Amino acid sequence: MNKKTLGKDERDSLINNLRKAGRGGAGIAQRRPSRPKQKFSDLPGFKEMKIQRAAADLLKVDNPFFRAHDGRASDTTHIDGKAYLNFASYDYLGLNGHPEVIEAAKAAADHYGISAGASRVVAGERPIHRALEEQLAKLYGVESAVAFVSGHATNVTVIGQLMEQEGLILHDSYIHNSIVTGAKLSGAVRQSFAHNDYEALERILENRAHRHKRVLIVVEGIYSMDGDFPDLPRLLEIKRKYNAWLMVDEAHSLGILGKTGRGLAEHFGIDPREVDIWMGTFSKTLAGCGGYIAGSQDLVEYLKFSVSGFVFSVGLAPPIAAACHRAAQIMIQEPERVQKAQANCLYFKELCQKAGFDTGESQGYAVVPIMVGDSLKATVLSSRLLDRGVNALPIIFPAVPEKSARLRFFITSQHSKQQLEQAVEAVKDAMADLEANPVTIAQLAKR
Numbered sequence: 263m264n265k266k267t268l269g270k271d272e273r274d275s276l277i278n279n280l281r282k283a284g285r286g287g288a289g290i291a292q293r294r295p296s297r298p299k300q301k302f303s304d305l306p307g308f309k310e311m312k313i314q315r316a317a318a319d320l321l322k323v324d325n326p327f328f329r330a331h332d333g334r335a336s337d338t339t340h341i342d343g344k345a346y347l348n349f350a351s352y353d354y355l356g357l358n359g360h361p362e363v364i365e366a367a368k369a370a371a372d373h374y375g376i377s378a379g380a381s382r383v384v385a386g387e388r389p390i391h392r393a394l395e396e397q398l399a400k401l402y403g404v405e406s407a408v409a410f411v412s413g414h415a416t417n418v419t420v421i422g423q424l425m426e427q428e429g430l431i432l433h434d435s436y437i438h439n440s441i442v443t444g445a446k447l448s449g450a451v452r453q454s455f456a457h458n459d460y461e462a463l464e465r466i467l468e469n470r471a472h473r474h475k476r477v478l479i480v481v482e483g484i485y486s487m488d489g490d491f492p493d494l495p496r497l498l499e500i501k502r503k504y505n506a507w508l509m510v511d512e513a514h515s516l517g518i519l520g521k522t523g524r525g526l527a528e529h530f531g532i533d534p535r536e537v538d539i540w541m542g543t544f545s546k547t548l549a550g551c552g553g554y555i556a557g558s559q560d561l562v563e564y565l566k567f568s569v570s571g572f573v574f575s576v577g578l579a580p581p582i583a584a585a586c587h588r589a590a591q592i593m594i595q596e597p598e599r600v601q602k603a604q605a606n607c608l609y610f611k612e613l614c615q616k617a618g619f620d621t622g623e624s625q626g627y628a629v630v631p632i633m634v635g636d637s638l639k640a641t642v643l644s645s646r647l648l649d650r651g652v653n654a655l656p657i658i659f660p661a662v663p664e665k666s667a668r669l670r671f672f673i674t675s676q677h678s679k680q681q682l683e684q685a686v687e688a689v690k691d692a693m694a695d696l697e698a699n700p701v702t703i704a705q706l707a708k709r
Contacts, residue, residue, distance in 0.1 A: 307660070317638065323645040326655055334359050337676035339653060346653040347681050349671040352546040354517050354628060355599040356676040357589040363549055370584035378577030383567075386577030394587040398556050401524060401590055403534045406562035409554045409578050410571055413513060413543030414440040416553030419571030420541070421478070421509075422447035430474035432466055434458065434492070436485050438511060450478075457623075460496050467504045477506035483515025483526040487662060487670065488622055489629030491515065494530045498537070509539035517547025518628045523593050523600035547593060550586040552578050603628070603675040606682065610673050613686045622668070631657070631668040632689060640667040642701050646692040652685050
């Protein structure tokens with residue numbers, strides 16, 4: 263068989279044709295379909311957000327979120343120069359404006375500067391960090407503690423590090439987003455159990471615990487949307503039975519539960535060392551920003567050298583660490599603040615119930631929701647409350663199920679009985695106004 267050898271011109275022509283085909287020439291290769299342009303407006307939830315904003319515009323209701331407060335927000339606040347009763351801030355014991363807390367922050371800023379300047383593993387360690395962690399360990403009655411720059415990141419990175427694909431994470435269905443996110447990061451099997459339903463928790467453990475290398479149960483000390491808390495003695499029985507770790511998020515229970523504000527363990531008279539992992543935040547009672555883990559020396563030492571949210575993050579700002587350290591000391595020295603916060607919240611809950619309001623599952627500690635039933639109504643009520651001098655935020659879908667939309671009230675030691683009574687009267691008046699002039703989706707559609 264004779265083979266024909268291509269000449270130079272023929273060879274060059276063939277190469278050019280093949281190159282053209284590689285760029286989409288007909289007969290050799292088909293053009294790849296172009297990808298549609300990526301738009302941020304196509305992200306999940308964007309359209310729903312715009313619909314909510316449009317509905318508020320039709321109702322002439324200002325956006326209740328991202329309102330700028332002119333100064334420190336306590337039992338009262340100023341927005342655009344006008345004074346309001348405030349029920350939307352976490353300053354449970356009034357320590358955010360305490361002169362000794364402010365002075366501690368100023369002194370630390372003068373001595374250390376504002377930033378720690380580096381990860382604590384390398385050059386960001388300061389004596390005030392150790393003092394704060396020693397104070398937290400003492401407060402909890404455990405061996406050690408470690409401070410993080412973000413409360414949300416504390417849960418995400420600690421759970422993400424402690425658990426793995428062979429693990430099982432069980433959490434209350436009302437748990438905070440940070441714990442769910444941390445569970446997803448870990449790669450472990452994650453399952454929720456019905457809120458405070460310990461029989462459901464046991465059924466899951468009975469069926470699944472033996473299949474997993476590690477098991478973690480996570481609950482909150484006070485649930486931030488509902489104001490109730492778990493049965494710690496029962497949880498300890500369960501965790502011992504199945505050799506699981508128990509983690510309690512005390513973001514809203516430190517300073518609120520217990521005679522001196524030490525939290526869930528003090529409330530139930532339980533040895534805090536029986537809980538494997540105590541987590542909390544500095545942004546509520548302790549008047550700062552960030553998060554912490556308290557527990558055994560082994561736990562804390564491991565976290566300090568392994569958790570990405572600590573190792574690869576700058577250390578807590580020294581002025582914040584100093585402020586939180588002093589706030590924790592004052593909380594213990596002045597237990598009357600804790601007792602006043604507890605009494606105020608119980609009184610407010612009683613007032614609400616006497617007025618016929620549904621306060622959901624609140625036990626009368628820190629948080630009292632007034633259940634409304636749908637997001638539109640909750641948003642309108644919040645706006646009409648602001649018109650009456652009361653700042654209380656709506657909690658709407660998707661933060662809670664649509665039928666569970668509510669107004670949420672944070673009650674502090676700084677509120678007076680007169681302020682609490684005034685707030686309830688304002689809610690009654692706003693609700694009566696809304697009943698007389700109802701707002702529905704159908705009305706908005708007509709507009």
